[in-house]
Amino acid sequence: xxxxxxxxxxxxxxxxxxxxxxxxxxxxxxxxxxxxxxxxxxxxxxxxxxxxxxxxxxxxxxxxxxxxxxxxxxxxxxxxxxxxxxxxxxxxxxxxxxxxxxxxxxxxxxxxxxxxxxxxxxxxxxxxxxxxxxxxxxxxxxxxxxxxxxxxxxxxxxxxxxxxxxxxxxxxxxxxxxxxxxxxxxxxxxxxxxxxxxxxxxxxxxxxxxxxxxxxxxxxxxxxxxxxxxxxxxxxxxxxxxxxxxxxxxxxxxxxxxxxxxxxxxxxxxxxxxxxxxxxxxxxxxxxxxxxxxxxxxxxxxxxxxxxxxxxxxxxxxxxxxxxxxxxxxxxxxxxxxxxxxxxxxxxxxxxxxxxxxxxxxxxxxxxxxxxxxxxxxxxxxxxxxxxxxxxxxxxxxxxxxxxxxxxxxxxxxxxxxxx
Amino acid sequence: xxxxxxxxxxxxxxxxxxxxxxxxxxxxxxxxxxxxxxxxxxxxxxxxxxxxxxxxxxxxxxxxxxxxxxxxxxxxxxxxxxxxxxxxxxxxxxxxxxxxxxxxxxxxxxxxxxxxxxxxxxxxxxxxxxxxxxxxxxxxxxxxxxxxxxxxxxxxxxxxxxxxxxxxxxxxxxxxxxxxxxxxxxxxxxxxxxxxxxxxxxxxxxxxxxxxxxxxxxxxxxxxxxxxxxxxxxxxxxxxxxxxxxxxxxxx
Numbered sequence: 001x002x003x004x005x006x007x008x009x010x011x012x013x014x015x016x017x018x019x020x021x022x023x024x025x026x027x028x029x030x031x032x033x034x035x036x037x038x039x040x041x042x043x044x045x046x047x048x049x050x051x052x053x054x055x056x057x058x059x060x061x062x063x064x065x066x067x068x069x070x071x072x073x074x075x076x077x078x079x080x081x082x083x084x085x086x087x088x089x090x091x092x093x094x095x096x097x098x099x100x101x102x103x104x105x106x107x108x109x110x111x112x113x114x115x116x117x118x119x120x121x122x123x124x125x126x127x128x129x130x131x132x133x134x135x136x137x138x139x140x141x142x143x144x145x146x147x148x149x150x151x152x153x154x155x156x157x158x159x160x161x162x163x164x165x166x167x168x169x170x171x172x173x174x175x176x177x178x179x180x181x182x183x184x185x186x187x188x189x190x191x192x193x194x195x196x197x198x199x200x201x202x203x204x205x206x207x208x209x210x211x212x213x214x215x216x217x218x219x220x221x222x223x224x225x226x227x228x229x230x231x232x233x234x235x236x237x238x239x240x241x242x243x244x245x246x247x248x249x250x251x252x253x254x255x256x257x258x259x260x261x262x263x264x265x266x267x268x269x270x271x272x273x274x275x276x277x278x279x280x281x282x283x284x285x286x287x288x289x290x291x292x293x294x295x296x297x298x299x300x301x302x303x304x305x306x307x308x309x310x311x312x313x314x315x316x317x318x319x320x321x322x323x324x325x326x327x328x329x330x331x332x333x334x335x336x337x338x339x340x341x342x343x344x345x346x347x348x349x350x351x352x353x354x355x356x357x358x359x360x361x362x363x364x365x366x367x368x369x370x371x372x373x374x375x376x377x378x379x380x381x382x383x384x385x386x387x388x389x390x391x392x393x394x395x396x397x398x399x400x401x402x403x404x405x406x407x408x409x410x411x412x413x414x415x416x417x418x419x420x
Numbered sequence: 421x422x423x424x425x426x427x428x429x430x431x432x433x434x435x436x437x438x439x440x441x442x443x444x445x446x447x448x449x450x451x452x453x454x455x456x457x458x459x460x461x462x463x464x465x466x467x468x469x470x471x472x473x474x475x476x477x478x479x480x481x482x483x484x485x486x487x488x489x490x491x492x493x494x495x496x497x498x499x500x501x502x503x504x505x506x507x508x509x510x511x512x513x514x515x516x517x518x519x520x521x522x523x524x525x526x527x528x529x530x531x532x533x534x535x536x537x538x539x540x541x542x543x544x545x546x547x548x549x550x551x552x553x554x555x556x557x558x559x560x561x562x563x564x565x566x567x568x569x570x571x572x573x574x575x576x577x578x579x580x581x582x583x584x585x586x587x588x589x590x591x592x593x594x595x596x597x598x599x600x601x602x603x604x605x606x607x608x609x610x611x612x613x614x615x616x617x618x619x620x621x622x623x624x625x626x627x628x629x630x631x632x633x634x635x636x637x638x639x640x641x642x643x644x645x646x647x648x649x650x651x652x653x654x655x656x657x658x659x660x661x662x663x664x665x666x667x668x669x670x671x672x
Contacts, residue, residue, distance in 0.1 A: 006527045010516075017515040017556075214511030221475050221510065222528045223501035223576075393477055 003224040007232030015202055015236065025198040025240040029248035034255035047127065055081040056132030057097075059089055062104030067116060070143045074102075079135050093123045099132035112151060177357070179256070180275065184355040187252055188348035191245050192325050195290050196318055198244020199237050203297035206233045208310030220392055230386050234379065237298055241290030249282065274355065281354040281364070288371045289347045293321055295378035302385045303400060313400070340366035343374045421489050423580050423611035424451035424474065428483030431469050431635075443469040445635035446483065451611050453579070456602065458626030459615040460659060466635040467615040468507070471584045474613070475505045487580050501530050504573035507584035511569075514558035518549050518568045521557060522575050529576035543571040547601075563594050570601055580611045587621060599625055619655045629655070631662045638662040 015021045058080055064071045074080055083098070092098035100122040107115040118140050122133040152162045173181070210216040219229060253274060274282065300317045304310035324345040333339070335349040346367035353360060384407060390396035391403075398406070431444040444466045451457040459467045472478040474485055476496035484491060490498035512521055522540040531539060544553045547567040552560055557568060573581060583602060587595040602625060606612055616622050622629055623643060630640040639646060639662050647653060650661045 003528055003530075006524065010513075010524050010528075013520075014513060014515045213514060214509055215513050217477065217507070218510040218512070220477050221500060221503075221505035222525065223497050223530055224528050225497055389478055393472065 003228045004232050007224060007228060008235050011206060011232060011236035012239065015205065015240065018201075018205060021201045021205060021240070024201045025244045026247065028197060029194045029244040030251045034251050037255050054128060054131075055079060056099040056128070056135055057081050057083050058099060058132060058136065059083060059085045059101045060104065061085070061101065063106070064104055067104070067114075067143070069146060070139070073139050073143060077135075077139065089121065093121065093126075093129060096123075096126055096128070099126075099129045100136055102136055114147065114151075176275070180278075180356045183253065183256065183274070184352040186256075187249055187355060188352045189325050190248055190252060191286070191351060192289065192344060192348050193322060194248035195241045195245035195286070195293055196321050199241035199290065199294045199297050200314060200318060202237045202240045203294065203301045204304065204307055204310035204314060206236060207298060207301040208304035208307050208313075211305045212307055226386050226392075227383070230379075230382055234294060234298055234382070238287075238290045238294035241294050242286050245286045245290060246283075249286075275357055277359075278354040278357070281359065282351060284368075285347045285351045285354070288368065288375075289344065291375050292343055292347075292371050292378070295375050295382065296321070299378050299382050299385065300400060302382065302391065303396060303398065303403065335360055335363050337363065337366060341370050343371055346370060422450050422486075423453055424449075424457070424485075424487055424613060426450065426470075426474070426483070426485045429470065429473060429480050429485050430482035431466075431473060431478060432481040442635050444473070447630075447632070447635070447637045448483075449630055449637065449640055451580075451613060453611050454606060454609045455627045456606050456612045456614050456625050458622045458629040459613065459632055460617070460619070460622045460626075460629050460655075461615070461632035462617055462663075465617075465632045467617075467632055468584055469635075470632070471505075471507075471582050471613065471615060474499075475503060475582060476500055501576070502578055503580040503582055504576070504578045505582045505584070506570065506573040506586055507582075508586070508588040512557045512565060512572065515556060517554050517556055518560070518564075518571075519544065519553040521568055521572050525572040525575040529578070531576040539575065539577070543575060547571045562590070563597070566590065566594055566598065570598070574605065574610075578610075581605060581613070583612065583614045585615055585617070587616070587618065595621075619659065623655045631659055633663050633666050636666070638666050 015025075056079060058074075060074065060082055064074075074082060085101075089098060089101045093101070100120055103119040103121065105117045105119075107117045120133050120136050120140075123129040148162065152158065171178075210219065224232075296317050297314050300314045301310045304313050321344050324342055325348060333349070335353055339349055340346045340363045346363075350364055350367050381404070385391050385403065388396065388403070396403075427448045429444055429447050430442065433441045433443055435441050447466075447470065449457070459470065461467050469478065473480050473492060474487065476492050476499050479493065484493065486492065487499045488502040490502060492499050513524075516524065519540060522543055523536055526536045526539055527533065544550050547570065549564065549567055549571065552564050557565060560568065586598050586602070590598060599621060602612060602614065606627075614622075614625060626643070628640065628642050629646060630637045631646075632638070639649065639658075641649070643655065646655075646658050650658050652658045652661055
């Protein structure tokens with residue numbers, strides 16, 4: 001078995017026994033977002049159910065008896081409970097003792113004798129009061145439609161002609177297009193977050209963690225080459241990032257299909273299955289993204305001597321990775337050559353487009369080239385760090401910035417000597 | 421072949437406050453098969469720096485060193501394959517079991533794959549790890565960790581072993597057990613370099629002793645030779661004699 005494979009297997013096996021890594025890189029991607037979404041929708045459904053089951057307590061003032069259909073509608077509708085006015089209505093509304101007041105009056109500029117003006121008084125800060133207003137508006141609109149139909153028919157005009165013109169819409173997107181669009185809005189952002197989370201703990205564990213546990217020197221005295229050690233550690237971190245990202249995509253797609261589909265209740269036709277032609281692009285994107293983030297995190301964590309130091313050193317890079325993804329939440333962001341030159345954002349946009357069935361091959365080409373170049377640069381830096389004697393011996397007390405300046409001969413002490 | 425051959429080995433650090441520091445200054449020695457060669461010196465004398473150069477963690481500033489004929493500067497991986505390195509700062513991986521630890525270190529140091537399982541079982545038996553071989557290292561007692569640690573040092577059956585202050589942090593019984601094991605390894609024909617600042621350990625274990633102070637070796641020989649050269653009986657007195665002769669008081 002090659003030293004590289006031996007080291008890689010050892011790193012993975014060891015990581016799978018570390019609770020924080022298993023939780024953050026495997027369980028969190030699977031459970032967090034589906035769990036959050038389930039909790040959120042369960043909460044919304046619960047509140048909605050509570051409100052739906054409650055009768056709205058309303059007070060009606062004005063000439064209701066002159067509008068028999070409206071009076072009948074309000075009294076027969078079990079969603080309303082018409083109560084007698086008791087004291088100051090506004091105070092009762094604010095106190096939650098009353099849900100809404102309907103004030104009916106004759107329209108000041110009424111063209112027809114039956115014209116009516118309706119005012120719904122409610123407290124927008126109370127969910128129950130807002131629901132009462134919505135219910136009242138619904139009943140009033142139905143009564144208005146009835147009145148318009150009655151009056152127009154009495155004058156020999158059909159209601160459709162009275163409307164003047166009709167506005168209709170027709171969505172040419174298929175169910176899959178709509179599902180892909182929604183997935184494309186959410187998945188790339190969550191994918192970047194999850195890959196970063198997936199890489200975070202392994203990157204610290206395999207660098208600062210080794211030093212903190214005192215195993216760094218043990219490893220350095222084995223016959224494995226420094227290159228093998230760096231590459232095995234890098235592959236281990238990238239693997240966990242990639243797995244975290246892919247598990248999250250799978251979990252999210254499944255969640256969207258089951259939970260969101262059920263919530264929509266058939267009102268919106270959505271198909272959240274990922275297009276087969278997008279799968280290779282998604283897989284390549286996952287590999288590129290995790291390879292880049294793993295390389296960056298390992299470089300940033302290389303100088304840490306304790307787990308806590310590692311967290312502090314990696315966090316700026318972590319935030320740096322997440323920052324550009326703000327662009328992704330904007331629906332109108334078009335994938336352009338300029339965006340294709342920005343690592344992380346470019347891969348996320350490729351994934352977003354692929355989920356919607358859009359494949360801009362020149363931009364995908366730029367994305368691959370830029371990301372590979374960035375990875376190569378970071379790995380060269382990582383190799384230089386591990387070759388630095390002071391880092392290997394654990395005596396280097398500087399930061400990444402000091403080290404980089406040292407490489408270019410602008411700072412002292414530079415890690416001039418190397419250990420092989 | 422001389423298992424360990426060191427000539428003019430030097431290590432210079434550039435320290436911001438102290439300037440150029442010669443941690444190891446032109447030292448030379450050679451170790452023979454089946455010999456325990458002791459590096460005796462106070463803290464900061466240059467013992468660990470010397471051993472780190474031999475194990476290729478540090479690169480020499482000048483001079484040369486070879487382990488089993490492999491130069492530390494040009495063939496570091498061959499050097500590391502030829503030696504086992506044990507020190508208080510070479511800890512074990514806490515999440516692996518004792519058996520997994522031995523398998524890993526045998527494989528990573530190039531022990532033939534087909535023979536790894538048999539080698540690991542032999543080590544488990546020899547060091548009395550059997551009952552605990554399947555337990556994670558972080559659950560083991562200090563004494564059992566020490567056994568696993570020595571076993572992982574010799575897992576790939578290297579001809580040369582380096583023990584850098586191995587009894588640091590051990591209680592008396594574990595320290596004696598450590599000395600016993602090192603003696604047995606010598607009897608197996610291993611070449612052992614043993615660094616310590618504890619005189620009694622050096623007296624009991626070492627076939628030859630090099631007294632190192634401020635990066636330089638001031639004397640090297642068997643205990644009898646050192647006694648004859650100084651006219652002193654106890655190693656402690658011999659050590660003080662050479663340190664004073666070097667024109668410096670011993671480091672407390």
